[in-house]
Amino acid sequence: xGKHIFPVKGFISKxxxxxxxxxxxxxxxxxxxxxxxxxxxxxxxxxxxLYSKGILSYVLDGDNIRSGxxxxxxxxxxxxxxxxxxxxxxxKLFYDAGLFVIVSFISPLREQRSFARNLIGxxxxxxxxxxxxxxxxxxxxxxxxxxxxxxxxxxFTGIDSPYEEPTNPEIIVDTSKxxxxxxxxxxxxxxxx
Numbered sequence: 135x136g137k138h139i140f141p142v143k144g145f146i147s148k149x150x151x152x153x154x155x156x157x158x159x160x161x162x163x164x165x166x167x168x169x170x171x172x173x174x175x176x177x178x179x180x181x182x183x184l185y186s187k188g189i190l191s192y193v194l195d196g197d198n199i200r201s202g203x204x205x206x207x208x209x210x211x212x213x214x215x216x217x218x219x220x221x222x223x224x225x226k227l228f229y230d231a232g233l234f235v236i237v238s239f240i241s242p243l244r245e246q247r248s249f250a251r252n253l254i255g256x257x258x259x260x261x262x263x264x265x266x267x268x269x270x271x272x273x274x275x276x277x278x279x280x281x282x283x284x285x286x287x288x289x290f291t292g293i294d295s296p297y298e299e300p301t302n303p304e305i306i307v308d309t310s311k312x313x314x315x316x317x318x319x320x321x322x323x324x325x326x327x
Contacts, residue, residue, distance in 0.1 A: 151232030155190055161325055162225050162235040162254045166247060166300060167263030168292045169240060169278055170270035172309040172317070176263060177238035179318045184234055191234035194221055199239075209289050215246065222250035229254060242297040261321060262303040267292050269310050 152158060163180070165173045177193045184191040199221055200207070207213040218241055228235045241247050251258045270292065271279045282290035289295040300306075305324050307317035 148230050148232060151230075155232050157189060157232070159257065160229060160232055160234050161257045161259050162229050162237060162250075163259050163261055163321065163325075164225075164237045164239075164241070164247065164250060165261045165263050166239065166241045166303075167309075168265060168267060168270045168297055169290070170273045170275060171263045171265035172314060173238040173240075173263045175314045176261075176307065176309075176317045176321075177236045179314050180236055180321055183318055183322060189234055190232070191236055192228055193236045193238060194225060194228070196239045199224075211289075214242075218246040219249065222246075222253050225250065226253050229257065240291050240297070242291045242295065244298045244301065247300065259305065259325065260300055260303040261305045261307065262300045263309060263317070264299075264306055265309045 152160060165177055167173050174193075174195055174197075177195060181191050181193050200217070203224070204217050204220055207217050218239065221237060221239060225235045225237055237250075241250070247260060251260065265273075274280060278287060278290065279293065281287045282293040287293075291297050305321055307320055309317060312320070
């Protein structure tokens, strides 16, 4: 932090905001998994379910963030790291505002997810959206695996860029065996809402 930057603490705390929203606790639900595993589908269904329960939430989705806030970043190792650093910081802001934050990012490296966990703290919940690579390739909703295998996309996670599976996620949902609705139900059961 620069020597001329002094973060300001306001009069209203996160606890005040939670009381205003009528809840006792909020979370950052960090959905990680291979491209095509079902992260975005689950994230938006989860947001809809929380809304139906009167809980304010917001989905931060990789493609949406990259088309705006992070549109200046590419897919180099350094840019991917910065992409995740920024989304972790934005998640913390939304979390401090009292919202349930649903992050739907591949976030392929454990180090990146660990950074987000350390930044958020005790209310960070890692959700591993597991799906075998072969099934993700068959789904390929955006046609990206085909392009990556033809060499049209470089550094594509799961093809020529690594994905490090979580070692100890709070929740694992296997989208090759569970429907998106069953995955959402499992997440809601874990956070008891």
